[in-house]
Structures are given as C-alpha cells and as structure tokens.
Amino acid sequence: MNKEIPQDLPSYFRAHPEQFVLKGNTSKKIINGVLFAIFLGLMIYPEITPAGELWIWRIIAGIGMAYTGFSIWLGSDFYNKQTQTKIVQASIKKFDSSATTEKDLISLLENENFRELANIPSKDNQPLQLYVYEDVAGKAFYLLLMKYFSSSDFRGITPVKIISGAEYDKHKPMIQALK
Incomplete structure (x- = not known):
C-alpha cells in the first residue's frame, strides 16, 4: 500500500502520470x-x-x-500506459455505519479481508464508501475507502490499495461482490 492518501481515485491516477494517461474518446x-x-x-x-x-x-x-x-x-477516461486499457469504475460499496466502524473497515482493507468487507451490510447515504476501479487487461484493482466529513468534504481516508498479479485472480470474486 502506498502512503499517500488521495482526494479520490482520479486524483491518484493524475498524480501518477508515469503509469496512467487521460485520453479522450x-x-x-x-x-x-x-x-x-x-x-x-x-x-x-x-x-x-x-x-x-x-x-x-x-x-x-x-x-x-x-x-x-x-x-x-x-469525455475522457484514464488508461494504463503499459496495457493501453481503460481503467473503469467496478463498484461502490456504501457501508452501513451502524454495522461497522471506520477503524474496522480500514483494518479489513489493509489485511485484504474482502470476504468480510463484502458481508458487511450496505445502506444508501452512508459516510463510509469503498470505491473500486479495475484494469481488466492489466489485472489490477484500485481500492480507496472514502468518507463524508461534511456535505462539501468527501475524500479518501486510506492510501490506495492495489491488488494485482496473482492476488488479482485470488481476490477477484470477492472484490466483485463488493456492491
């Protein structure tokens, strides 16, 4: 996991121009x-x-x-420079704040316990949300836990978790279940 905490995933992609490029269709x-x-x-x-x-x-x-x-x-999207494939938003999981705490979610994400994350109940209009973007050809998931601090302040609270390579294949079913 990186140590930087971005505002959102598109900001993370912009901050790494050596790996991602913004292309217009x-x-x-x-x-x-x-x-x-x-x-x-x-x-x-x-x-x-x-x-x-x-x-x-x-x-x-x-x-x-x-x-x-x-x-x-x-009309522009982020692409992986190596694979030339589009990075797409795979899902958003809105966690029921009465069923879990911020600290528990961070721990589950850091420990790659995606089964537990998928089993936590979802509920609309919740302050804690997990955004998942996917690079299918590059076999990578980009996950960022975000939080509403106020109606005008919604930002990441964890570094971007990147799941790639053999871990991608191992965790793909559970990460896709995060909806």
Missing part, C-alpha cells in the same frame, strides 16, 4: 460535437420542426446542448 467527441451543432441550430431556428410549439423545441434544444456539451467536456 475521439469518436464520441465528434458525435457529440455534431449533435451539439444540431441542437444549436434547433435553438436558433426552432421553426424548422414540422409541429409543436417553438418554446418547447427551444427547451429540448437547450437540454440537448447542455448534455452534449458536458459529454464533450467530460
């Missing part, structure tokens, strides 16, 4: 760019539609522009 950005242009045209000239009220078409166009604009802006 060019085809998705082109498609979203074309759709944005179509929605922009509809916003300016809503009368090109054959039926309906013009204000309704402008609202539809505005929503479409917002969605495609954010898709263009956020």
Whole structure:
C-alpha cells in the first residue's frame, strides 16, 4: 500500500502520470460535437420542426446542448500506459455505519479481508464508501475507502490499495461482490 492518501481515485491516477494517461474518446467527441451543432441550430431556428410549439423545441434544444456539451467536456477516461486499457469504475460499496466502524473497515482493507468487507451490510447515504476501479487487461484493482466529513468534504481516508498479479485472480470474486 502506498502512503499517500488521495482526494479520490482520479486524483491518484493524475498524480501518477508515469503509469496512467487521460485520453479522450475521439469518436464520441465528434458525435457529440455534431449533435451539439444540431441542437444549436434547433435553438436558433426552432421553426424548422414540422409541429409543436417553438418554446418547447427551444427547451429540448437547450437540454440537448447542455448534455452534449458536458459529454464533450467530460469525455475522457484514464488508461494504463503499459496495457493501453481503460481503467473503469467496478463498484461502490456504501457501508452501513451502524454495522461497522471506520477503524474496522480500514483494518479489513489493509489485511485484504474482502470476504468480510463484502458481508458487511450496505445502506444508501452512508459516510463510509469503498470505491473500486479495475484494469481488466492489466489485472489490477484500485481500492480507496472514502468518507463524508461534511456535505462539501468527501475524500479518501486510506492510501490506495492495489491488488494485482496473482492476488488479482485470488481476490477477484470477492472484490466483485463488493456492491
């Protein structure tokens, strides 16, 4: 386990540019760019539609522009530089705070006791959450226990736990059960 405690896993990936790279999906950005242009045209000239009220078409166009604009802006993913595969979010486990303590969760994570972690009850809107990202081709899991300190302060409380190699195959079923 590393000693640094990142804000979140994307921050961890950004902090290690020797291992990870942020790439944009060019085809998705082109498609979203074309759709944005179509929605922009509809916003300016809503009368090109054959039926309906013009204000309704402008609202539809505005929503479409917002969605495609954010898709263009956020359309990037982290990739492992060695395997050239996308790092995907595999799961989020929201632990029932009445069933366990922060100290117990940290101990279970450090000791790689994923069976116990999977058996702890889940509950929505909980302050302790385990985020799991996976590099399938690189056979690696990246786990980070995060905590809500306030409504505006949600950050990691443990160093990133990396499970790779033979440990990946050994723990894969239990880590995938963390949902």
